[in-house]
Amino acid sequence: MKKxxxxxxxxxxxxxxxCEKEYSIENNPEDNAQxxxxxxxxxxxxxxxxxxxxxxxxxxxxxxxxxxxxxxxAYDSVSNTIEFRADPFITNDTIHxxxxxxxxxxxxxxxxxxxxxxDPTDPLSAQFDAAYxxxxxxxxxxxxxxxxxxxxxxxxxVTYTYSNNNLTQMxxxxxxxxxxxxxxxMEYYPEIVPRxxxxxxxxxxxxxxxxxxxxxxEKSHNAIKKLTVRNFNPGNVPRDSAVSNFSxxxxxxxxxxxxxxxxxxxxxxxPALASKLDFSYSCK
Numbered sequence: 017m018k019k020x021x022x023x024x025x026x027x028x029x030x031x032x033x034x035c036e037k038e039y040s041i042e043n044n045p046e047d048n049a050q051x052x053x054x055x056x057x058x059x060x061x062x063x064x065x066x067x068x069x070x071x072x073x074x075x076x077x078x079x080x081x082x083x084x085x086x087x088x089x090a091y092d093s094v095s096n097t098i099e100f101r102a103d104p105f106i107t108n109d110t111i112h113x114x115x116x117x118x119x120x121x122x123x124x125x126x127x128x129x130x131x132x133x134x135d136p137t138d139p140l141s142a143q144f145d146a147a148y149x150x151x152x153x154x155x156x157x158x159x160x161x162x163x164x165x166x167x168x169x170x171x172x173x174v175t176y177t178y179s180n181n182n183l184t185q186m187x188x189x190x191x192x193x194x195x196x197x198x199x200x201x202m203e204y205y206p207e208i209v210p211r212x213x214x215x216x217x218x219x220x221x222x223x224x225x226x227x228x229x230x231x232x233x234e235k236s237h238n239a240i241k242k243l244t245v246r247n248f249n250p251g252n253v254p255r256d257s258a259v260s261n262f263s264x265x266x267x268x269x270x271x272x273x274x275x276x277x278x279x280x281x282x283x284x285x286x287p288a289l290a291s292k293l294d295f296s297y298s299c300k
Contacts, residue, residue, distance in 0.1 A: 064292045075228070077228075125231045158173065173188070210267065263277050
């Protein structure tokens with residue numbers, strides 16, 4: 017039976033009243049001796065503005081006693097509105113989001129395919145299929161996209177490069193033109209080795225609300241220190257970039273991350289705002 021390690025507040029049916037801090041051990045050094053659990057995973061992230069100490073929002077997964085995600089909700093605490101909500105359910109090897117969107121899992125419950133929409137807010141937009149590929153050690157190494165109407169003709173490829181069991185490079189390419197769409201580089205703290213921390217796939221923005229709650233293979237071994245994402249115009253002309261730094265990690269004695277400070281630009285692929293990120297866990 018699961019136990020939710022960190023409980024913050026009750027959710028109102030219509031709006032969210034966000035708490036400023038769901039969990040913090042900054043003012044109580046004894047709390048860092050806490051043991052979270054043997055087999056736990058992130059169930060909630062709360063974003064708090066470090067200057068005003070006001071809640072900015074949260075991302076929450078409801079996880080049942082069978083370790084199945086039954087709801088994902090993103091709240092905007094500034095406007096007190098639900099930004100996103102999904103009620104996924106599983107049949108056999110398929111995680112159903114709705115009639116047009118679903119994930120396929122392998123025997124290890126890793127995601128191997130996404131059937132999605134070019135614009136997830138428009139059910140009439142073009143449908144695509146993304147195939148996920150893993151290496152022998154279980155890390156996601158590439159994704160290949162093709163439109164459902166043109167199966168077998170890939171139009172987009174993402175590759176991931178690892179060093180010392182950490183994702184260090186990403187490159188996304190338009191296969192029709194050969195142009196680079198975006199790339200990213202990641203740096204890590206060699207001395208910080210968190211347990212079951214976040215996935216960071218800098219290319220995944222449209223379906224980023226699912227990133228932290230499903231199995232995309234092995235996670236990076238060390239704690240992220242810096243993330244730089246670069247976007248390009250046609251012809252590989254740099255357009256813009258987003259740089260974020262991660263610091264002030266606070267962890268439990270059994271090395272789960274309780275909180276981290278993210279500064280710089282927002283990173284929609286996590287998804288995360290520039291803020292203090294507090295994590296809650298669901299444990300078996």
